[in-house]
Amino acid sequence: MKILVVGNGGREHALTWNLLQSPQVENVYCAPGNGGTATLTGCHNLPLKIDDFCGLGKAALELGVHMVVIGPEVPLEKGISDYLQSQGLMVFGPTRVGAQIETSKIWSKKLMQAAGIPTAQAAVFTQSSKAKSYIRRQGLPIVVKADGLAGGKGVTVATTVEEAEAAVDSIFQGKFGSAGKLVLIEEYLTGQEVSVLALTDGLTIIPLLPAQDYKRIGEGDTGGNTGGMGAYAPVPIATPELMVKLQEEVFEPAINNLRARKINYCGVLYAGLMISHKLDFKVLEFNSRFGDPETQVILPLLETPLEELMLACVQQRLALMPSIKWKQGVAATIVASSGGYPGYYEKGKVITGIRESEALGVTVFHAGTRLVDEQMVTDGGRVLNVTATGETLHQALGSAYAGIKCIEFEGIYYRRDIGYQAL
Known part of the structure; x- marks a missing residue:
């Protein structure tokens, strides 16, 4: 099987890394990809922008791609799935009208209210x-x-x-x-924020492991909002009983309401939740794609082949799939960012220590990097996601922090308190 992954961040590196572990996947193409995907065996970066729908469709057809996976939200908003489907391609990612559940907070809020989903x-x-x-x-x-x-x-x-x-x-x-x-x-709602991503074919919807993302730049959840400075999964506060309630009160009503609007939603439906100490919850927002950096901690624990789940969604047969299997343990990721992020930052800083970090047993997903003359340099605000697994959160975080200490580039910054709420 050949798969095209659209995007250039840590999420897309993690998706590609996971897909290539399957013997059923022959090649993965990333458009445009990053320095990390450029070094993966079996992956080929394509010099195409995420909004070059014509170029992406032409490349997918010429390369014999079986499925296109859309990473970021921006091309979904612009209708990439609609275009690629019109070219006869199978696409994992909702159409433009379905993506409104993320691209318009007001449209999403009205859907939640109409579906009776708990929200602020x-x-x-x-x-x-x-x-x-x-x-x-x-x-x-x-x-x-x-x-x-x-x-x-x-x-x-x-x-x-x-x-x-x-x-x-x-x-x-x-x-x-x-x-x-x-x-x-x-x-304003109080409690702990938790991300629950679910796979859906428009008829059936299946939640993945709950994750907790740390969006603020500063330790103790202070400072400005970012795309995410670290994450871990699973989350203790999201108990099995709570996950059942989320299925019944959030995911099924959402997908039923989308279907009632004649929207055939295929891909990821991601609920950002606020969970109180009493285990009451409300939905803060919905997203229409894999989370970043949540994906980087969910996929290392996934045992069921990802491409099988995605194909089942695209072919609308998710209900026929066996239960998703998970590895035991916990995964954690720490984001190394450029100095100045989420404000102004410089690019092109030489990165060292990635091999030394991975020699410790961690996985380094590249988020904002570029390979220049066989040298890795920074190319974004969030640069690397240093990811580790362990039997406990303490072990996973210990390994991830040991790994990130090996990495250096001018201005490197990372939070040192990821997972503090659970610890």
């Missing part, structure tokens, strides 16, 4: 003045969200009126581009 109370605004008046009436803390895609940085948890109003202004003034036409203001 919210109000939508088209004018700055009315949004600010609402904030003053509601009290603090409060959550301000840009409506569309904002690279994981369009959400502000405001603890002062000034901070909330500044967030409203930045959205309406175009900081997040087209995501700044509407503002969603939500009640």
Whole structure:
């Protein structure tokens, strides 16, 4: 089998790495891929942009690709699945209308309300003045969200009126581009954030292991939002009993509502949850693709071949698949980022120590790297995901931190408290 993975981050490196472990997978092509995928045996990077639908479709057909896997949310928003399917290709990833569950927070909120899915109370605004008046009436803390895609940085948890109003202004003034036409203001929820990714063929939906992502740049969950600074799986607070409730009260109502809207949703439906100490939960958001860096800790524990699950989704026969098998233990990943991220950062910094890190038994997934004259250099804000497994979270984190200490590049930064809530 030949598979094309679209994207260039740590998630796409992890997907490619996992797929290539199957004897059924002959080759994986990454478009455009990164320095890590360039070094994987059996993987070939294609110099194509993620929004070059024509080029991607032509390459997939010429290479005899059996299935295309869409990594990032941006091409999903632009309709990559619709285009590739029109070319006769099998695509793991929802169509543009289905991807609205992530690409429009307001569309998603309305779906949750219509489906009876537990979620935070919210109000939508088209004018700055009315949004600010609402904030003053509601009290603090409060959550301000840009409506569309904002690279994981369009959400502000405001603890002062000034901070909330500044967030409203930045959205309406175009900081997040087209995501700044509407503002969603939500009640603030307390508890632990947990990510649960589920595979679906539009009829059946099956959750994967729960993971916990650390989005803030600073230790103790301080500072600005990022795409994610580390993660681990599974999560103790997401008990088997809670996972059953999530299936019944979140995933099945969501997929049933999508189907009622004549949306044939195929791919990943990812619920970002807030779980209280009483194990009550509400959905913060839905995403329409694999999480990053959650994928980097879920896939190392997956025993069932990933391509079999994806094909079952694409061919709408997920209900016929045996139960997903998982390896025992815990996986953890630590993100090494460029100095200055999530603000301005420089690229092209030489990276050393990856081989020494992997010699310790960890897996280093590349997120923002580029191979230049056989030398690995930085090429993004989040650069590497140092990932390890162990019998316990303490062991997995210990191995991951030992591995990341081997790696060096100018300005390297990483959080030293990933997993602190569980520990």
